[in-house]
Amino acid sequence: MSQQISRRDFLKLAGVGAATTAVLTGCGPASRYVTRAPYIKMPEYTYNGLSTFYATTCRECSAGCGLVIRTMQGRAIKVEGNPDHPVNLGKTCARGQATLHGLYNPDRITDPIQRVARGSEGGTKMDWDAAIGIVADALSKNKPDEIAFLVGMAPDHLFDLVADLAKTIGAPAPVRYGALGMFEARTTLVKAAEETFGQTGLPFFDIGGADLVISFGANFLETWLSPVAQTREFSKMRRGQKNKRGYLVQFESRMSQTGAKADEWIPITPGTEAMVALAIGRLIVEARGLALPPAFANVDVNGVVEASGVTLDALNRVAGLFSLYDRPLVIPGGGALGLSNGLQTAEAALALNALAGNFGKDGGVFISPTNPLADQYHRPASGREMQDFIQRMVDGKIKVLFVHGVNPLFELPKKLGFGGATKYVPQIISFATFPDETAMEADYVFPDHHGLESWGYQKIATGSASSVLSGAQPVIVPFFNTKSTVDVLLAAAQKAGGALASAFPFKDEVEFMDSKLASLLNVDGFFSAPEINTFAAYFQQYGGWWKTTDNRIAPSSADVLNRSFKADAAQFDGQGDFFFVPFVSPILGEAGANKPWLQEVPDPTTTIMWNTWVEINPATADKLGIEDNDVVRVVSDYGEVEVSVYKYPAIRPDTIAMPFGQGHTAYGQFAQGRGANPADLFGPSVNEAGDLAFGSLKVRIEKTNKKRQLSRLEGVLGVYGFDSK
């Protein structure tokens, strides 16, 4: 204690021995023989019996909402939104609320583990020195181009470190991947923006400023990009304007939660979004009596009506809305982009925006602000890049694979072959917090802290008009014998010695973070500070640093309408009778399945809890003789899953839909063996932008004569009448 105590040491000392036994005995006077352990050394800003609040960042998805965690006596009690944080302004989603169930999850990996055999449960426990030694060896004893890093979607300080590390040793740049990025089709969005505007960056759709939103498959209230921010903007659009109620039109083949909020939900044949967008553009131009720009010249409205299943009346009505409302906005997204013609859809939608003349205006399209710590937007890996990565694994070009924050065995479609490729990689080191599928396949698991136990920052990609660097700090003392991956890598770099050690002379991750944050000193923002300690203190206190100005980039829109847009029908793999619409479960997301309370939060549209279902139109189901809860086999050319049926009234009769998020084969007691994973059905095809065309599938349904009851919140008798079972 004689030396200077770093901020992290301080917290560590402060929390040891915090009481955990009291208050847990329940509704009965049984608490007489509990014991209470007071703090050994109480943090000076803590009072007995009063809560302490810590600002940090939510790690449940890559949106990066700011959180304030209420803690008491060293325990994290409640997640609240950070009211100052520009992304979420004090609000949270269900996943963010349940993050404590990740922190205190009974299935967390408690110690560094060496697996006896890949895929086997458990393994021998190691101490952290040995673990660091193994990482150091892996970094120094392999050829640099045989070292691969696979990290999660969130661009955080770990990613910065790994990128620097890779650069220093000459290894290939780390690969960022997440299933949400795949389902959002980020690459397609970025590519469309690049082609349309000539500028790199993630498009920003100013929903809150618009009064008419036309969405082509964008599930922006659920998981798309930054759902909390977009929900807030939606609410502003709907009811936040004087004397005017915002209007939402949703084109999609299966009513999503966003579609349920739409004033007009228009079912559309999957893959025809691009032509519908162009047809609407043409109708608008024709109605206004303007000269037809090349953008809409190629489209044949009658052909579109026939192909898309949207009536001419509906198209005219939507076209008419453009004149009724002042600030229309067209959003392409989600399932509509994950098709073979996804890029066309994105570009056609941007063309419609160009027609509405709202580039760079309120309620229009922008490029998301670049991050304070980055010169441009780094998008996560696309499907094609992941295919290349897997090919490198199969070719034996990767000798050691570091995995953190992503679970490729679950999140990547099975058909891409990550599972098979692991056997060509001699050493896999996972930093997983939970025993997920990839961690089960790893040779070593060196568990990282949970997000609420760790330091860090996160570069916010989108969701806020200003440029945001979100800050994270531990709110409790690490609950298990885990270690921050950044610390492990830094220590390993020291241990490896040589150039690595001199390139990363940091004692711990806080010092590393400080080195990065140093570039923000004296920059105007929410706060500014002249030296790093003050800045870092504010950074933790406020949960990040952000500018207070509007940093969105107005795209150049000069000649968008003079370009010619294509609108082909999408190509579908397979011979099945049904289009297949996979979507991310709005509640579980990609990694929520191990949190029991998220499992028990009902799905917003179907109210199903704890399982996976397949949505079939009731008329189709009746025709096939399928009832609710019947288990059917959904078969594509690439795989098959067995799943219970939910007769969903708002889906096209030629389409079936399945949520992504369940179907784990590992990942703890609440997730394992529960439900099915629609990604097992996906093929390897990609769209023009390189994103996986996960929706370009035709599947068929086979009956199995089994039944598996789905747990619904809704009472079937009341919602569907007495006759239904």
Add this chain to the structure above:
Amino acid sequence: MIKKFFDALNQPLGRIGVLITLLVVFSAAVWGIAQTQKPPEQPIQFPHNLHVGVGIQCLYCHSGALRGASPGLPTETKCWGCHQQMAITNTSPLLKPLVQAVENNQPINWIPVAQVPDFVRFVHRPHIAAGLNCEVCHGNVSQMTVYQNPQVLNMGWCLACHRAKTEDNIQNNPGRDPAITAALATKRTKLTDCSLCHY
């Protein structure tokens, strides 16, 4: 056989037997209840009388009572802050556990005594703010070594005070002021509301 048993009960000796059995059962019950009321064994036989005797205020160690629900227990650093300066700390065998705990950075597991059940939310602050002294509820701690409740902390005891404080009588309302009467009534509504403590 049953008849024999009944007949035996009719004999004087049988009746005495019944009496003895009843007495044993009754005293076992009394003993059991008494066991639950004894102060528990604490990790350190903390002498409250000594500490209060040298003039340490209650709130010096249990400072949370001023601000919130729980008065809290002093941190080890607080104990050690004084004790490391005293010679007796190193010699007294009674203080061994404290020394050990501080040396090993281990928490001391106290057993709470003045405790309400989990379904009761007791907040100290308003009671202190209402001008109650600690000894009103906790008794004369300066006479105790290990703390012991001066009375059973049950609902009737809480309510008796809440009612007395809000009764419209000479003590609370000497001048029969109608404004005070109304204020007392409001206060009584609040102080006898179930939601005051149970949620």
Add this chain to the structure above:
Amino acid sequence: MSSIAKPLALPHAEEQEDPREQLMHDPRSRGEMNDMVMESMHSTTWKYWTVTGILAVIVVVCLFYAWYYLIMQGLGVAGVNRPVYWGIFLVEVVFWIGISHAGTFISAILRVLKVEGRRPFTRAAELMTTFGLVQAGISVFLHMGRVWLSYWLIPFPNERGLWPDFHSPLMWDFMAISTYLLSSTMYLFLPLIPDMAMARDRSTGWRKAAYRILAIGFRGTEGEWKNLITAMNIFAFAIIPVMFSVHTIVSWDFAMASRPGWSSSVFGPYFVIGALHSGMAAVAIVLFLIRSTMKNMKYFLRPEHFDLLGKLMLMVSMAWAYFYFNDYIVSWYGGDKWEKIVQEFTEKGPLWYLWYAMLFFNIVVPFAVLWNKKWRQTPWLLAIVGLLINAGMWLERYIIIPETLTINRMPFTWRLYVPGVEIVLTIGNFAFFFLLYMLASRFLPLIPVWEVQEGHESHTLRKIGKASIPTLSDME
């Protein structure tokens, strides 16, 4: 007191049924009757012990162990859910209270009305009252989530200054049931005293010791008889309003609630009639069982008694039908949206067959069978009818409680109820009832022999038309 009435010589004997087929025509000496009753209590065959043993095992496993399991696990092991918060336990409560009504009705009302046919089977009915109430009480406690705190329903001064809420129909219910249990036990005991004295004088060993206590020193003096008769008369009159009020109050549990299908003002009398309906039917079953399994009972329980019971059952069945359709038509005609949904649900919902079965058992079966005198006088047939009526009345309560609860004003929550451990506990409940009855049958005289003798002594047969009717003799 006159001597034992002699059989009359009838003028057209060959046209008459044998007069000895009626109990009043077939008096035996007092000693003989007493011995017959005593013998019926003493004769315990291996069959009796086997059945009792099986029942005891069922009670221990299905009632006490299952109850322990229920308490330890919580009500989740039962089938109750949202919105069906009340399940079979409450069905059982209403059912057993209903069963218990017959005893008082037969014993008190028929006693007050001086219906002579009641004499041999009042005791059996009164025992049913008490034992039925025991089952009802058990079911109430089974139903509670935290039964170990059920004493909070008792108003007693306590340090918290808390009292039970007398606004709550459940509180009235609690009061009514405990009053009824107390008074019906007293009313069971009073007519038992002379029989206890009789049994005391004719038994030895532990029985004598026990009977001596129960007979409270009754020796049969004029004064004692006078006091007893007075007490019984007072009780008979006093217990009738208690009986009517109990089931009315039970019905208020439902009628006072703001639930569609429940808040109906006719529920009071409707429930009372329903209780009598099931109670009468249960008496028929029990009488049949007693008559066919116990010794000497064919002498006391004769077709004439079943005939009387059959007539009562028919009458009550018609009254029940009236009240049922009264309730039904009012809510149908009232046109309240939610009431209509409830009706539609019971008739056309997934459990439609229960509704039809209920109407068939409760109305059609008694109508079809009980008009026929010959059938009425066939004990086994009457027992089967009683069984069906009881099944019907059980279904009626099932429809009123769990099935109606399925429907509420929030259609999002409508959900069916699937019984769980309730079924086991129901079996245990029935077994416990029969076990108590079995044990009582060997300890208490199931025939109030002094009443039968009193009937013989104070009545003569009068010829009215072609029938000979026992009437009060001129001496009284």
Add this chain to the structure above:
Amino acid sequence: MATDLQLPVFTNNSENELAGRWGMVIDQDICTGCQACVAACAMENNIPFVGEADAGYGRTMHWIRIERFWQGTFPEVKMTPYQPVLCQQCHKAPCEPVCPVFASVHSVSEDINLQVYNRCVGTRYCANNCPYQVRVFNWRDYTDARQRPELVTLQNQLNPDVTVRRRGVMEKCTFCIQRIRHVEDTAQSEGRDVRDGEVVPACAQACPADAIVFGRVDDPTSKVSKAAITSRGSHMLEELGTLPRVTYLAGGSAQ
């Protein structure tokens, strides 16, 4: 012992009392059904999860649930606006007079319905009588870590301000009374009145769309009172005369 025989008196409908105290406005037009309120409520109020089988059998412990219905058939199918249903905190609550032991009782000082867990004996009459079906019952010992070992670590998350309920106890939304009490206590210690918007229940705090507004309904200048003054406002099952404290603003195209 001096026994106080005073029974709680049921309040009459004087104008003053009808004005109420705490109230909520839920705008169905902007509620996106995202379930953040459901999760936030569970985390704040120590609500246990019940597992798949019980959840599917209507035993979910949610204090707030989001209802929605379907209208029509494809392609003219519509989903009714999401409607979060929680305890309406009726002024004349049907659940209160039926409880035999005063476990379901009206808080006169806060004018909300209380469920006193430790007084509850589990007759479930209140839940039967609640027209909104918002009361939930602890069917099993969902919070007992001895029976559910997975809870041992998860219970570190429990909120110490809220009682952990065990089997056989009825519970329901409390308008986050622990937060009301905390804010009142803070305000009192600072010698001031509670400010508008200072008390925020967990659901309103989480709601990303800001569809839930909470505050004093007896204060005409409060945000919640102003939000309730619109032609879109209505009370659920108003015809029953329960005087609910939650106002719903209709969704759909109504202005």
